[in-house]
Amino acid sequence: MAHHPQRRALLAGLAAAPLAAGTARAQADWPNRPVRLIIPSAAGGAADFIGRTLGRFLEPHLRQPVVVDNRPGAGGITGTEAAKQAAPDGYTFLIATNSTHSANAFLYRRLPYDPVRDFAHVGMLGTFATIAVVPAEAPYKTIPALVAQARANPDRMFFGYYSSSSLVPSALLKARADLEITGAAYRNITQIMPDLISGQIQFAFLDSLSAAAALQSGRLTPIAVTSPQRSPLMPELPTVAETIPDFVVQGWFGLTAPAGTPRPILDRMQTLLREAAADPTLVEAVTRQGLTPGFMTGAEMDRFLVDDRARWQEWVRIAGIEPE
Structure with missing residues (x-):
């Protein structure tokens, strides 16, 4: 026997009601673990x-x-x-x-x-912006000096990266300043730090939190930030854009x-x-x-x-x- 359309809708609604009630109850109890x-x-x-x-x-x-x-x-x-x-x-x-x-x-x-x-x-x-950092012993302590060092030593300068925030600024610097430098990929921030501090790699762009301990201890030197304006935390630190216009990441x-x-x-x-x-x-x-x-x-x-x-x-x- 065929059901009337209204009756079919009512039966469907009754069938769905326990499910909807259960979902609503689960959401009302959230979180219970x-x-x-x-x-x-x-x-x-x-x-x-x-x-x-x-x-x-x-x-x-x-x-x-x-x-x-x-x-x-x-x-x-x-x-x-x-x-x-x-x-x-x-x-x-x-x-x-x-x-x-x-x-x-x-x-x-x-x-x-x-x-x-x-x-x-x-x-x-x-x-957040990233900070260009170099080993404490590095003779280049500004973006212009880093660029000059790279031009004087083609294919002998390496940068490290572990995320898009560290890879893209380095690659942008390479492209915008027309440098012959090579990237070294790291799995995460903890792996990159020893090689950077020891000078195995010559520079990197790091988020400020990851760089904080090494900067405070003087093992790394910050040389620029990738934000549109200088950071209120380090107002003395220039932006990369002060050297390379429109360089913002x-x-x-x-x-x-x-x-x-x-x-x-x-x-x-x-x-x-x-x-x-x-x-x-x-x-x-x-x-x-x-x-x-x-x-x-x-x-x-x-x-x-x-x-x-x-x-x-x-x-x-x-x-x-x-x-x-």
Whole structure:
């Protein structure tokens, strides 16, 4: 016997009701177990510091532990793929960066994730520039002196890199100043430091947090920053753009989740991220490490990333980097 269309709709609605009620109840109970925060880089770098600082802020608000899960490797790809593959249940989040969600699309021929389709963004925390650093014993302590040294010693100067934020400025410098210098790839920030300090490699662009201890101890010398303006933390340090016009490369940190994560959970996390970005203690901690706080909602981050991917695509093109 055929059912009346209205009756069919009613039966379908009744069948779906327990499922919807169960989903709503699960979201209302969220979180009722620890939340995992994947950091797509090694301990000791800027993303690790941002993630752990944010995790400590979130714990009392969520009333659950925030478990930091460092997944370094392949320019952030390893950790980002792990986040993509996680259940979209509100218990896994990722510290997203300019490498994972902008630059990697142009640095690698095949990414195992889609930075647009595979994630639901919570929001952005802020931006950062990188610092050009040289060994303390190096005779070149400015960008013009570094360029002169490279021209006088073609193919005998090496730079190290471990992420898009360290590779792209170095390759841009090589292209814009027409230098014959060679890059050496490192898995993460902790591997690059001994070779840089000992002078095995002649310079690198590092995020300020990763460079902080070596700069404070005098083992490395900062020579320039890649931001549009001088850093308030080191106002005496010139920008690269003061030597090479329009030379600006900036990175960022944000929070994202696997696509399909329930909207109420994303909204709750976005509210907490907004509160974190306004918390004086957290703001002071991240600012001291070179991050310029600048909160964005998930929707604003979506729009920002359209422009940011175009910027990184252009930087990679000008730098002449062939995708791996």
